[in-house]
Amino acid sequence: MPRVDRPDRGQAYASIYGMVARIPKGHVATYGSVARRAGLRSARLVGHALAALPDGSHLPWHRVVNRDGAISLTGGAAEHQRALLEAEGVRFDMRGRIDLHRFGWDDETPLR
DNA sequence: ACCGTGACCCCAT
DNA sequence: TATGGGGCCACGG
Numbered sequence: 047m048p049r050v051d052r053p054d055r056g057q058a059y060a061s062i063y064g065m066v067a068r069i070p071k072g073h074v075a076t077y078g079s080v081a082r083r084a085g086l087r088s089a090r091l092v093g094h095a096l097a098a099l100p101d102g103s104h105l106p107w108h109r110v111v112n113r114d115g116a117i118s119l120t121g122g123a124a125e126h127q128r129a130l131l132e133a134e135g136v137r138f139d140m141r142g143r144i145d146l147h148r149f150g151w152d153d154e155t156p157l158r
Numbered sequence: 159a160c161c162g163t164g165a166c167c168c169c170a171t
Numbered sequence: 172t173a174t175g176g177g178g179c180c181a182c183g184g
Contacts, residue, residue, distance in 0.1 A: 055181080077166050081179090088179040089166035095181095097165055110165075118165045127165090 058086055062095045069109040072135045074144055075151040076113050093118065109151075115144035 061084035069075045077089040086092075096107045108130040112118045117127050128138060136149050144150075 058180090078168090081166085086180090088181090090164070090178095091166090091180050093165035095165095107165090112165080113167060120165080123165085 058084070058091060059095045059098070061085060062092050063105055066096070066105050066107060066110060069106055069151050071106070072149070073151040074109045074111050074115070074131065074136060074146070074149050076146070077110060077118070078113060079151075080110060111144060115146045115150075116142055 062080060065075075065080045065083045075083075077092040080092045081087065081089045084092075092110065096110060099105060099107055108127045117124045119127055128142075131144070132138070136144055138144055
């Protein structure tokens with residue numbers, strides 16, 4: 047019997063991908079919120095699952111950012127993600143952060 | 159099996 | 172606002 051609070055990797059990944067697919071265009075969700083919505087307790091697992099996506103994936107992986115509203119990817123990939131978001135209307139401030147009060151999916155509030 | 163390393167997050171100070 | 176420490180999970184050496 048699999049533990050309900052710790053589903054196997056396949057279940058976890060499926061839940062994560064399902065939630066990411068629901069993020070509306072022009073909005074973003076955080077790793078932590080995706081994890082919670084998917085019934086998981088690890089935000090890291092979300093990042094791990096997204097990193098495992100094939101290049102041609104239709105999933106809107108770029109709509110997932112960290113708690114600060116910033117992009118967690120490093121190097122050129124970060125600029126790619128930012129370009130994809132800006133193309134759908136998401137704005138970044140001077141410090142490269144997104145206002146989650148404005149663009150966060152479903153009442154996502156930073157700072158507790 | 160142990161340890162380090164992440165597309166992370168939360169709390170206390 | 173900024174650190175430090177702990178929790179979380181998968182992977183690779």
